[in-house]
Amino acid sequence: MHYIGLMSGTSVDGIDAALISVSVGGRPVLVATHAHPIDAAVRGEIQALMRDGPNEIERLGELDMALGGLFAEAAAAVLRKSGLAKKDIRAIGSHGQTLRHRPRAAHPFSLQIGNPSVIAERTGITTVADFRARDMAAGGQGAPMVPAFHHQMFHSAQRNRVIVNIGGIANVTCLPADAAQPVSGFDTGPGNTLLDQWIHRHHTHAHDEAGQWAASGRTSRELLELLLSDPYFAAPPPKSTGREHFNMEWLQGHLKKLATPPAAADVQASLVQLTAQSLARAIRRFLPQTLEAYVCGGGSHNRALMTALAENLPGIAVTTTDALGMPPDWVEAAAFAWLAHQTLEGLPGNIPAVTGAGHAAILGGIYKA
Known part of the structure; x- marks a missing residue:
């Protein structure tokens, strides 16, 4: 069929x-x-x-x-x-x-x-x-609607896996190897949406090609901590979100709290870390024995983001769903x-x-x- x-x-x-x-x-x-x-x-x-x-x-x-x-x-x-x-x-x-x-x-x-x-x-x-x-x-x-498909397509009876979908909003599907354990999944927060909106505001590009602009900046620890303090990140699942919450007004509100706002490229670098760290925290919290993380969605092409995600998930193999036979796009x-x-x-x-x-x-x- x-x-x-x-x-x-x-x-x-x-x-x-x-x-x-x-x-x-x-x-x-x-x-x-x-x-x-x-x-x-x-x-x-x-x-x-x-x-x-x-x-x-x-x-x-x-x-x-x-x-x-x-x-x-x-x-x-x-x-x-x-x-x-x-x-x-x-x-x-x-x-x-x-x-x-x-x-x-x-x-x-x-x-x-x-x-x-x-x-x-x-x-x-x-x-x-x-x-x-x-x-x-x-x-x-x-x-999120896709975890049932993720389970059908990507479950392994030998290894705990997480499927990481990085579209405008990022979400995870936790696939325990043990079939007796439940599949879990939820939106972790912003994926590409803030990255895309920020670069469009400053350079009119639709997206940050391969994360090059983010890679040119330095993470602002002060800004990143402010962003990660949003209650959504600590809220337990089930949970879902969208641009109604994570948008330019949300970002600008946090930037205004800083005595000296970071340079535009440094904000982009910080937003990469926001996506990577919110994903990594969710994975460590809800499937701590994860051995493999497979990324799909447009974020899989952002090299700066993929590098940041791997750095925040030591001991976990991070790659794309290409390795499982399904191109991430x-x-x-x-x-x-x-x-x-x-x-x-x-x-x-x-x-x-x-x-x-x-x-x-x-x-x-x-x-x-």
Whole structure:
């Protein structure tokens, strides 16, 4: 059975499309991939809607339909690359684009757009979407969503492993070798989001290529300690977060507390340490016998960040999921393809111990072609 997974993260750097094959009881196999661009105007509107603003409902409605079209284009493109036909694809699993994630609101919600009816209509392929809502209805935080896939794909019966996903927000999945021990996972805090926003503010680059700018700076211990004092880092899981919390206003608020703010490159270096140290602390606390950490997501290309993570995890082998047969850029998109499979098979896609849901749940709504 073949499925397509579609994912756009908090960095809004494009739509990842992954086509996988799934056999009963087996590990998914990556067949084809495609990175679909999001033009600057649409990216700007997405980022604007991540904050409060005027006329939000009108703007959201139009953007939802426009993004549905872009997600459909991404699905069609990866299908062409695979050489398969539309009839060979059982379903598309679309995560959509997160605009707000409010797990601690009076009525918790997580809002993803990219209209699945548009995707199903334009591709002619059944589409599964809105994965987070059912978990939240069951009392969970709707995040992180990928640990069940990590367990299916990467679990080892011999060695304790951690899968580290560094997208805009970073999260970990702890995979004990002993199957009797529970899988755990949670958002650790900022991944690339502050790094991307800071370099864009000072150099208009979308990201810090290979972490070169961060490597040119020196960590401000004073700033780093202030940032790490945020209560989120010490809070026990289940927990999840987003740009609603870790954003430029949050960073600027801490910078204002310093008598002498660091140079811009030193702030970037400090933000690398913030991501690395918050991840390392989480791993040591929740799976202290970890032997291996495998990184996926865009952060895997940031050499300064990968070096910092390895330095903060002495005795643990740190590499990317390439070593396990899955390129790090495509793990999340593949996860939502697999989650579509779970939904159509009537199988749960969440892990209650991870999200805090009251029970395992079949996730997502099905939009028949």
